[in-house]
Amino acid sequence: MAKIVVGIDGSDASNEALRWAVDEARLRRADVIAVHAWQVPPPVPTFGPSPAVDMVENVPQIEDSAKKLARSIVDEVVGEVSDVKVEAISTEGPAVSVLIDAADGADLLVVGSRGHGGFVSLLLGSVSQQVATHAPCPVLIHRRPE
Numbered sequence: 001m002a003k004i005v006v007g008i009d010g011s012d013a014s015n016e017a018l019r020w021a022v023d024e025a026r027l028r029r030a031d032v033i034a035v036h037a038w039q040v041p042p043p044v045p046t047f048g049p050s051p052a053v054d055m056v057e058n059v060p061q062i063e064d065s066a067k068k069l070a071r072s073i074v075d076e077v078v079g080e081v082s083d084v085k086v087e088a089i090s091t092e093g094p095a096v097s098v099l100i101d102a103a104d105g106a107d108l109l110v111v112g113s114r115g116h117g118g119f120v121s122l123l124l125g126s127v128s129q130q131v132a133t134h135a136p137c138p139v140l141i142h143r144r145p146e
Helices: 012-028 055-078 095-102 126-134
Strands: 002-007 030-038 086-092 108-112 139-142
Touching: 002 012, 002 095, 012 030, 012 055, 012 108, 012 139, 030 055, 030 095, 055 086, 086 095, 095 108, 095 126, 108 126, 126 139
Parallel strands: 002 030, 002 108, 030 086, 108 139
Antiparallel strands: none
C-alpha cells in the first residue's frame, strides 16, 4: 500500500498540507501518516533559592499531550474520511529528524511551506528546507494559496 507522510504542527500551513495529502492519498489509494514532532522543553532557570524547574519528570504528560494534539489536528482538519486511512502519530525529537525517519519507505513526504517558526516573512521554513534536502523520498512543500 502506498504511504504519504505529512508533517503537522497545528499551523495553517500544516493544516493545508494535511488536506492536500489526504486528497492526494485518495487519488493514489494511499494511506496518510500525519506526524507531529515534539521535544521536552529545557530546564527553566529560577532566581532565588529554589532549583530550576526540570520538565523531564513531566515527560509522560508532555508525550500524552502531544499524542492528543496530533489526533485533534487530524480530527479537526480531516474529520471522518472513510475512503482514506489517516493515522496520527507523535514522536519525540527535532522536527526534521522525526519527519525524515517517518518518511523512510514512504512514497511522498508533504510539509507546509511555513510552520510555527519565528520568521514568518520567509517563503520557505527551516524544516521544509531541510527535509527537501535530506528526505529519503520525494518531497512536496505545500504553499498556501494567496
